[in-house]
Amino acid sequence: MVDLLPELVAEADEARYEIYYEIFLGGRFAQQIDALHQRYGPIVRINPFEIHISDPTFYDTLYNFDRRLEKHNVQHTGPYHQHNLRRRALTQFLTPRAIQRTEPLICLNIAELCRRLCEAHSSQQPASLSHLYRCMTADIITTFTLGESYKLLQNPKDSESFLQAFAFSFRLLWLLREIPYLSIAVRWAGKTLGRWLRADWVLATLLRWQWAIDTQLDDLQNDRTDGKGLSSIISLYLSNNLPPHEKTTQHLHDTVNMLLAAGFETTGFTLTTATYHILANSAILSRLGQELHAGIPYPDHIPSWQELSRFPYLSAIIKESLRLSLGASARLPRVNSEREVSYGNWTIPKGTAISMSHTDLHYDKSVFPEPKIFKPERWLAGLESKGMEKYLVPFSRGGRKCMGEDLAYAELYLTLATVFRKYDLQLYLTTLRDVEPARDFFVPAPEPGGNGLRVLVNQRQEENAPFT
């Protein structure tokens, strides 16, 4: 292990040190890592097994240079060869072409979101967009993964308890990592108790939902979905030429959990971030409105995401939203089991977990002046903006980066274009504190006690068409 300053070793020697910040203070270890860097410099040991580096220029060297790195975090993704086999089997359903084919499915869910906005308009009630966006992204990823939507947008009561259970499972991630037997216990309880639990409390919902995943998998494996599941990722994965040990119920269950966890909160949070900042800044709202009006003459005919990705201002907004919302707020540890890694004068022994955090790149003021300010214009400055792209890494980089990047972009472009072309929204009792990343539960979360993003939905003044 690298020889670090003695007081840091003493502080970080115990894994309990991390548990205190993660569990007792609730997702605050990332802030403590920042404080350690300010005290000790760009490289610190943060627990007995892991080194953290805060240096934007080192990101590509760590993540993008050697594809054989292993992940070492809450996602138990196995050694390189095994992970690569699984990854190849899954990514073929998430290529740009595959997403283009399934674009109508995304649009159906956006249409459902629009119905909720129309209802809010008719009843003159604020709509909780942070909630509705998450329902929509969960409905999309469940349809992609299992062939059947959870229909959260249509069921306010179910959606409330499901999203609470999901948020709770993100808070459990750190415990699951520290106490691996806990995930075996949760799995066992889901299998044996899940079907009998009817109560609405969070743990009951979590276990019932884990049991429901097993039931859906069983239906898919035994062709009992009336054709609905045929084009789902799991069905296609099952028909893939993989060895049987890659298709066990346990592995399929873990894969479903990974896809659902990875696919909904991230995109939901990015949409929330984008919408808040657009509405909080009238100049940005007006410039976006002009671009959308010029490029989309009929609000009911939204272009494909490939066409939308050529809208410069909308694209700049999406980049800026991905920058501020971070992707993962958690550090992303990698292990090089085959060779040592050099950083400056340091030589880090092979087998050591090394991590970096997106905040160190996305909020670096030497790369992004006024880093906490939402400024889409920074992405429209020609060559200067090109230079910043290197430090925008919401999906991470290298052989273990996000698999759902194209699906995420399709959702972001289509949803923002539809919502801002069709509706005149106004923030309702929402401040930056309700949406700004403050805590880290692998994905970022705002300070507790907020009400999320709420909006009033108004008729667009210039449209005479019926409100849809």
Ligand code: HEM
């Ligand atoms: C704005 C939206 C999203 C962002 C910012 C995002 C970001 C990330 C990040 C930072 C990681 C960790 C990568 C690493 O450890 O290096 C990740 C992993 C992953 N993401 Fe996403 N993601 C998004 C949406 C999605 C969607 C819609 C899916 C749907 C399939 C998805 C699927 C995955 C999967 C499967 C992994 C694990 C990859 C692996 O371990 O090889 N993501 N994502």
